[in-house]
Each structure stands twice: as structure tokens, then as C-alpha cells.
Amino acid sequence: GILECNGLEGQIPASLAEFTLNGDVGLSYYDVSYVDGSNIPLRIIPIDGTFNAAVGNCKEISCTEDQRNLDLQKYNIKMKDANGKIIAIKSLCSQYNTDATCCRNAFNDGNKCRNGWNAAQNDIYTKIKTVCPTSYLYAYDDHSSLFTCKGVDGRISPDF
Template sequence: MGPSRQLFASVLVLLLSFHLSMCCTFTIYNNCPHAIWPGTLAGAGTPQLPTTGFRLEPGRSERIAAPPGWSGRFWARTGCEFDAEGAGTCQTGDCGGRMECGGAGALPPATLFEITLGKSKDRDFYDVSLVDGYNLPIAAAPRVPRGRCNITGCVADLNSACPKELQVDGDGGVVACKSACEAFGLDEYCCSGEFGNPTTCKPSYYSSIFKTACPRAYSYAYDDGTSTFTCKAYDYTIVFCPNANGMKRSDGFSTGQAINGHGDESEPLAMASSATVVSFHLCFLLLSVLFF
């Protein structure tokens, strides 16, 4: 093998190693009629993603790669204004007054998508949480080379059904709905103190409103049984403001499964994920260089 071919093969090996080290891709879609500013926050012991905050126009999407074993959360900020230095404020979901959240979490109330990616063949764990309140509807769907995994989310407009005492008012009306914990700070709502276990912390009147509207989402701290899902996926699609009747993209993916229901709705995908396809192409190209 000549020097140039050796160099090219070495570059391909590095590219393949990098690609395989990023086991999962998150594709974030803005289906809202207005701009949003998605934010990301890594869990303890895992690195921040390549971007931790950005502006996303209506109808646009952004893809972010994550390494194996990554854990963290995604949310969308609304009503933001930032200066040229990236400093500013948001009406909902603010993360320290910066465009890039840089390790700061969402200021409640905010609808959260939370996930822990499995390493190697370990399964992922994911959920949509209203424990910190609600600001926008969301749907999240795993994409897998074969088999089925559950879609989750909260596609209902909780702002329009939010009790007066939980409402956050902004431009044009209610922009977010607080959790009872955030609104009142009582142990029985926060599952703290003597209520800090699943035996004593039970659903409240307010969490039941959330659960009725969004049966698959966490409505309070110990709402695990119907709210946590597992899968081994290579890509997760996160859609903010999904249509309740389903939003169909040009590639055929649809959020139009009744994720507000209790049934076993899942996303069947026979096609290989983009991560699998790219890895195959890189491997084939490397073998071609080495042996032909």
C-alpha cells in the first residue's frame, strides 16, 4: 500500500472511530409557529453536548450527537432575547440568561425530555417530565434499525387548561404552567420531608390534572410506572409543538400515534438509522482502500 493510501486509510479509521464513539443522534424539530431556543443539560458524570443552547426557527431542525452512556435532558425556551454576546433572558425555560446554557438547567416551569443512553448493548431509559411544570407540548420517538419502541410525550396544551394558581402569564396570555411543588413549595407536593418516598407521596389534585392530559408523562416525582420507557435506539426525534393529530415529515416519520392514550403505541421503523448507514459506508470505504 502506497503512502497516500495509508494516510487515507488512517483518516478513515479516525473518522470511523469518532462516529462509533458517538452512539446516538438527537434530532430536534420545531413545529411551533414561533422560534424556540432548545437547551440541553448533561447529567452528573457525563459531558455536555457539543451545543447546550441555540435558536431554532419554525419548521427547522437540528441534529446533535451524544456519546455512549450519556445522560441528560432537553427542553425548549420561549420568548427569548439575546444580545450579540449571547446574554439575555427568556420568558420560559431560561438557563442562566445565556444563549448557550453551559451546564445550567431550565428555570421551572419547563417541559423536559430526559434520557440515559445505554453503553454497548444496554438499553436506554427515557421519559417526558412535567415534575418541573410545563411550557410547551413535546413528542419524543426512538428510531431503531428493527423492532418497535414506545413514543412518549405530552402533546396537550396544558397552558390553556392550567389552574389559575399555577399559571405563568406573559405576552399574549398564559405561557407556562407551574407544578404544585413550584407554586406552593409544600412537602406533600414536592415529595420531600416525610413525603420523600413513594409510600407517602401520592398523586395530588394538581398532578392528576397533568396526568389526565398527558398519561405518558411524569406528573410527580414517583410517577415511574407509566412514565419511564426503555429501548435501544440510535436516534431520537424530539418534536416541540407536535400536532395532536400527528405531524408527518417528508421522510415518512409521523408523531400521529395517540400518545395521549394508555395503549401500546410504538414506532415501527424497518429502515436502518442514519448512524448505522454511515458506519456501514465508512467500513466499506475503508475495506476498499485496504484491499483493492
């Protein structure tokens, strides 16, 4: 089918594929982000032969699981269209809008952000992270979600 956005851009919830090409020390950084929620599954695949395998942690990352199918009904984070069809999953920040779930103010620190989450918020994170282990789900989810590559043969980055 045809994807029609009716002139709207960047509306959340939205799945994001993020790239910083030729960044610090010549590395390219990439990730799959659901920090703003999710509406489609994503996959990023560095193409063999276009990156230096000895530098960084260059590999395929993905969340091919359609999060709309996860058992999250009791948390009321699924968004529906006018016909009742589930079209997206809200992020923890957009659903709860607290300093902790949005990693802001006193929680704007990788060591503090999740400390303010309640049991339901941690359960949502765990359920999504289980099927999307290489994806960002909150601002400081770097430890398992940020990947780097270095291009070869004069490339500033690998091909994806």
C-alpha cells in the same frame, strides 16, 4: 419565530425531555417530565428499526396537549407574562412548596409522596395526567412515565 432566552438556562417552569443512553443492562431510559412545570408540549419518538422491540417498553410518548389551555384557573398555577399571556404552568412543587408536593423529607419515597396531597393537588394531578398519561408530574411518577429501549445493530441506544 425565534426562541430567545436572553442568556437564561434551565428556568422553571420548564418542560423536559430526559434521556439516559446505554444505562443499566444496556438499556436507554427516556421520559417527558413536567416535574418542574410545563411551558411547551413534548413528544419523543423512537425511530423504527433502531431498537429491539422485544426488549423494554420502547414506544412514542408525548404530551401534545398544551397544558396552558386546561381548566386550572382556580388553582392559580398558570404563569403570565407582562402582557397577561399565559406562558407556563407551575409544578405542584413550585406552587405549593410542601414536603409532600416536592417529595422530600418524610415524603421522599414513591409510596409516600402523594399521601400528603390535598384534594386540590390531587385534582391538578388528575387533570394533567388525563391529557398527558405518559408524562412525569412528580418525582415518583415512574409507573406510567419511564420508558426503556435497547439499540440494535451496534447502536448503544435507539435513534429518537
